[in-house]
Structure formats: C-alpha cells, structure tokens
Amino acid sequence: MTGEAVRLRGVHVCYGRVVALDGIDLVLDRGSALGIVGPNGSGKSTLLKTVAGLVKPERGTVTVFGCPPKSLRPGTIAYVPQVEAVDWSFPANVEDVVAMGRFPRLRVLSLFGKHDRAAVDHAIEALRLGDLRKRHISELSGGQQQRAFVARAIAQEPELLLLDEPTTGVDAATEEALRELVRGLVAGGLPVMMTTHDLDRAAEWFDRLVVVDRRVLADGEPARVLASGAYAGIREHAHTHGHRRDPLAHEALQ
C-alpha cells in the first residue's frame, strides 16, 4: 500500500498569544514511520494533536487520507498522549483499558465479538501485558501504564498511529519490543508519526526524521538529518539562551 496518509499545509497553531506551530508543511506516506524531534516546547505534541483533530489550526489545512481528521470514520486514528491525564482511580483494569480501543470500531448495539476479543488479546500479548491484564490501572508502574495505552491504540487496529514520546520512562527491553512491534505494523502499511527525545535510536525507529521548532527545520533520512547538525543547532541555541532545561542541551556541550 502506497500513497499519501497525512498532509499539513502551512499549519499555524496558537494557544492564546503563544505561537506553537508557525507554518508547518509536512507529508507522510503510507507504510512509513516519521520521527519528530525538537526541544521541549517546540510544538511536537501540538503537531500530533493537530493531526489527530484535537487542535484546530488558525491557518492552514490538515488532511488525513484526503479528509479533515474530524470527518474520518471512527477508529481511523489512534493517538497515545505523552502524559495520560486520566483519573487513575477509575474502575478499570488493563484489559478494560485495552478493550476501549475497540469501542470506536464498534457500531451502536453491536456486540463485542470474536474479532474484538482477538484484537485485545493480540495487543496485550504484543505489549507483554499478559501477567498484568487483570491488574487495576492504579497498581501499574509508569512504564506499564504507558504500555497499556499503547496496547489500547494497537487494539484499535488504526489506519494512522500517533505516538507522543512512548519510550519515555520505559526500560530498554520494552523499548525494543515496542520498536519491533511498530516496525512490523509499518511494514504492513501503517503510517506512524512519533515524537521522541532519543536521537541514538532514531535510525532504527524511523524512515524519516523531522526536526521541529515551531517550524520544520530539517526533514529527511534520520542519519542525514542528524549529521546535518540541525538539531545540535537548536540545542546550543536553547542552552545559550538558558530558558530551556533540556538535558540534551547540556549533553551537547560536554
């Protein structure tokens, strides 16, 4: 499967008077994994939210499979936020959370069927949550919670997957399992957009890497983008101005 999955044209997003995105042009093809890097506050998360239809651009257009995100069939986009702002005392265990991924796919009054159960089992298996499936969400570690929410997105069987720093706070083994899973889905034709801070693994994760700081500063093959120094440039800039406490900024100067 080839063709265009996501297109952003001249996208401007403001929060009040703060400009979060300032004229973003970006295309993502089917069966391709796009990494988004940039310092804290660079608009990476806003970019994902805009593609998900959660944030309305002031100017510019966003299309997903040729349509505005809001007019897509339910279940098309799966989004995993960076920080889940849920009530952790909500009466739900891991399995309940993952099963919610099927809800957008189900018609009103249709039953939770065999295929739905299989999709939930597969997602739980893929994120290695089998032992935890009956555990209440408040009794999970941060990394386990993150895995449960990725599993929910996988169970949805989306046509576009948006991941906001899914590797933050997870151990190396989980990161690798997640990467294999995502690479497998991408090989099957799924387009993926993901933000990250982990530059070292970028080449293994992504087909393409963009450096974002309210605008797209670099866009291309991960190795080439990293070699271009576009990211190092921002890091130094951020450091000299001293208004961003990005640990990477210190690393860059050492």
Added chain:
Amino acid sequence: MIDLLFGPFALEFMQRALVTALVVGALCSTIGTYVVLRKLSFIGDGIAHASFAGIVVAYLRGLDYYVGAGVVAVLTALGIGYVTRRGRVALDTAIGVLFTGAFALGVFLMSKQGHYNVDLEGFLFGNILAVSRNDLVLIVTLAVVVVAALALLYRALLFTSFDPVVAEAAGINAAFVDYALLVLLALTIIISLESVGIVLVAALLVTPAATAYQLTQSFNRMLALSACIGTACSVVGLYLSYYLNAASGATIVLLVTVAFFVAMGASRLRRA
C-alpha cells in the same frame, strides 16, 4: 410477615409510590455512576435547584409542572455543557451563580403570589405519595427513554468518561456525548423531583454510585451494584417511611447515606 410486606399496598397510592420508588431509585443510581466518575454531582444539584423556577412559573401560568421543570432543567443542562466547553469562568463558579439565581427567582415569584394552593413544598422535599396515575405514566415513559439512550451510548460514555482526549482522537464525538449525558441527567432529575424533591435528588444521584465505587474496581460491576443499591434503598426506604410515618424522600436518602458509610467501613476493613 406477609401483612407487613403487602399491607401498605392495599392502598392504590402506595402501589404507585412503590413503582415510582423502584423506577426512580434504579434510574438515578444508574446514571449516577457517570455522575460520580465524571464528577458531575454539583451539576446535578444545580439542575435540580434551577428547575424550581420552572415549576413556579408553570404553576403561575397554569401549565403542567413537569413541562415547566423539564424545559428549565434541559436548558440549564445545555447551558452547563456550553460553559464547560467554551467558558472562561470556572464551572463550579458558573453553577454557583446561575442556579442559586434561578432558585431565588422561583422563591421570589412564589412569595409574590402570597397564597398558593399547590404543594410547592412537596417539590422541595418530595412527596412520593402524591404521584398520580398520569405522573406515573410520564415517569415510566421517560425512564425507559433515558435507559435506552444510556444503553445506546454505553461505549461512547465509558470511553469519554475515562479518557475524553483519546476517545475524541479516535473519532468519538465527545461533545455530543457530553451534551447527551447532561440532557439525560436533566430528564432523570425531573422525574425524581416528585418523589425525593429538589433538595435531596443529588443524594440519590451520587450516593448509591459512590457506595458501589467503594466496593468494586470494575466499571460494569459498579454500574450494576449502584443500580441495586439505589433500587433497594428506595423500596426499603418507602416501607420504613410508611411504618415510621416519616417523609419518604428523606428516609430513602438517609438509607443510602447509611449504605455509603457501611460500604466505606467494609472497604477499609478489607484493605487493612
């Protein structure tokens, strides 16, 4: 013993009261699960108080109370939904201002009237024994509508209650679900006013669900348990009020309050 159980229901108004208690208890405690999980209890209280203005206006104009209360309650619910989505004022502040205002309007209009031959006090504290045959038909019909809507919206309500942002990204219309729930809440409050009254209806919306919340970590079990607790307390409360010769709404609410503290104690013991 049989006489103790069935004795009161030789009287027709007691039969109607029993059906009303069953329906209202079940309905309030079912929708109450969402009220508790979405932290809407203050909204429920606000809608109930605001509807008082509608009752008084309906009375002064010679209209059906249910129409007056219903229009005001649904408009209020939609207004709350709008303020929540668009407002720059904190929601609890908006509710605090608007609904006490609407309630005061009701009291003002009533006091201007001077004399009134209608049981407005009944709407404040509830009088389940006064439910007429027509009222009962309306209560049951609306209850069926609300339950059917809750069933149709079950998955969307559950997903948006837990994680509205991700649900919306996945294509669930969270705004529609929010508004729908508020309108269903308004309808529930309307059909509960005659039996438990404006002041006490919030308790029937919140307490059974809060009680169930103490006892389980599963959403479906919480929903079922809440409905059972609400229904049982309503029916038992009606009996108690009959034999104790006390106000039925207050007796029912006291009973669910006791259930809440018992559940809280039980869940503490279990965890200890």
